[in-house]
Amino acid sequence: MTYRLGVIGGGTLGSALVAGLLAKKIYAPAEIIVSHPRAERRQFWAETYGVGVTADNPTAAAAHEVVLVAVKPQQFGRVVPDLQAVQPAAVLVSVLAGTSLTSLETAVPGKAWVRAMPNTPVQVQAGVTALAWGRQVNETQQQRATQLFQAVGQVVTVPEAYLNGVTALAGSGPAYAALLIEALIDGGVLVGLPRALATQLTLQTLLGTVQLLQQQALDPAALKAQVMSPGGTTSAGLLCLEGQGARGMLMQAVQAAYQRAQALGQS
Ligand SMILES: NC(=O)c1ccc[n+]([C@@H]2O[C@H](COP(=O)([O-])OP(=O)(O)OC[C@H]3O[C@@H](n4cnc5c(N)ncnc54)[C@H](OP(=O)(O)O)[C@@H]3O)[C@@H](O)[C@H]2O)c1
The missing domain is CATH 1.10.3730.10 (ProC C-terminal domain-like)
Structure with a gap:
């Protein structure tokens, strides 16, 4: 099965995003794969959204368009080796608060990274998300990352230096x-x-x-x-x-x- 969107870390934010994407029909359930270490959480995803589920992060990381990294910042180190499975054309989107593009690009080099700072109203599709582009992101990948967050509210593109200000305000x-x-x-x-x-x-x-x-x-x-x-x-x-x-x-x-x-x- 080829998935378009892989979600690593299917918690509150991952769930809000997937709900928005499905509601807006940007992705079909069969095009999304969510990896989660806990069986009860995988069951929640399968039953609530009908998406593919796995306990194996590399399987979700191999989705061919977008890989959303939505674990807590302190959990990131454990998923780094799994991100080697990311496909050359896929864009990696991080929502990890406070983790710089340089850190992301150093941890998983040679990949197209985007840093996103969403806020809590994404849960009701009324959020605002700031995006900062990594060094290797092309236009198609920018569009895919933008589309992801437009499903749950407004999107602004900012230089990475603004992200602490965005965090403090939005x-x-x-x-x-x-x-x-x-x-x-x-x-x-x-x-x-x-x-x-x-x-x-x-x-x-x-x-x-x-x-x-x-x-x-x-x-x-x-x-x-x-x-x-x-x-x-x-x-x-x-x-x-x-x-x-x-x-x-x-x-x-x-x-x-x-x-x-x-x-x-x-x-
Ligand atoms: N919620 C928001 O509105 C919001 C806004 C802006 C930014 N963010 C950022 O988004 C990220 C996620 O936030 P959240 O609120 O969605 O947190 P969350 O609900 O804790 O989601 C993280 C999920 O990742 C799972 N996980 C832990 N280790 C994993 C692993 N090795 N592989 C795969 N999945 C793993 C966690 O499982 P367990 O429950 O078993 O630990 C949890 O379900 C954070 O980095 C946060 O800074 C969130």
Whole structure:
């Protein structure tokens, strides 16, 4: 059997990607092979997605178009020997946080590598993934790697030097947003709203704001000015946020995450 896509490390991310690819009919189940050391996980893959499964990583690594390496960074060393089976025309896509293209190209030389930084909303096909090209990747391989992540959201192509910044903003971003959402819900409860109502209002307000900004290509400052009427409620709320340094805090959060990504990349 010849497979087009091989997945090594069929965990949360691998599963999100395959779900998106199947939903968008970019690959058929029979064109995908997933290798996993645990039988129960292989059974999950076979039953949930109908894809091919194996306990043998080299079998998945021999898929002829794309090989997705989706193990945890600390598990990568163990799969390196298995990647010798990668075909000359196939592209190797790594989602390992903090593992540089130089490290990947040194560990498995002579192969076309792509480094990808997806974020958690890929699980609902609303992610954003940054891709950085290795030295040996050709145009067809770039297209295949791009297509893989377009199935689960937006794709941007960046120089590798940007990836720590991408990690700090888009990778960690869902956690910042979750904290903000939690706090707004608590604020709603504080002023007397039932929690379920406060949750619905918060989620839809943020979702609607993002859609407004995207669809009208609005500058956030312009949107803020639209909502802020003279002497009104919004200016009172914003004064509180600015007075407590909310803007600087969020900027520093991104900076701290960036510095942490840099430190982890060097360790
Ligand atoms: N989840 C995300 O949204 C996200 C976002 C950005 C980047 N990433 C990156 O994606 C990678 C995977 O993340 P994840 O959240 O999907 O982790 P995960 O759920 O732990 O998936 C990794 C999978 O690989 C399996 N595995 C371990 N050793 C293996 C081996 N030798 N051969 C084949 N498979 C093996 C693991 O099995 P066991 O369960 O038995 O250990 C696990 O099922 C990480 O490098 C992470 O940095 C993830």
